[in-house]
Amino acid sequence: MKPKSSTGGLVYSTDLGRICPACRHPVAACQCASAKPKAVTDGIVRVSRETKGRAGKGVTLVKGLALDEPALVTLAKQLKTACGSGGTVKDGVIEVQGDHCERVMALLQAQGHKVKRAGG
Structure with missing residues (x-):
């Protein structure tokens, strides 16, 4: 053997x-x-917009959430539904297709998160 x-x-x-x-x-x-x-994390959720590596298509990134994977997926679903677009969760970062920074920030603040706009 x-x-x-x-x-x-x-x-x-x-x-x-x-x-x-x-x-x-x-x-x-x-x-x-x-x-x-x-x-x-430092307790601050950072919302930014990025186009790098996506053929010019913009996505809204949500970073800094201290949640486990199932909770992130649930929150991502809520954000995608509210924005009326697709998205995913990769490596603890929620990606929502399109430029929805203001809407995502408002939704996260309504849920009690401390939110900041990151990048430009």
């Missing part, structure tokens, strides 16, 4: 489904995800 390497091993089990390679638990009960520290 070959020894398992530190990066190899069981990836899928018919009993448990997908297995986390780091902690060897089912992905649904992964020990690693809960051990990740939350992003350290």
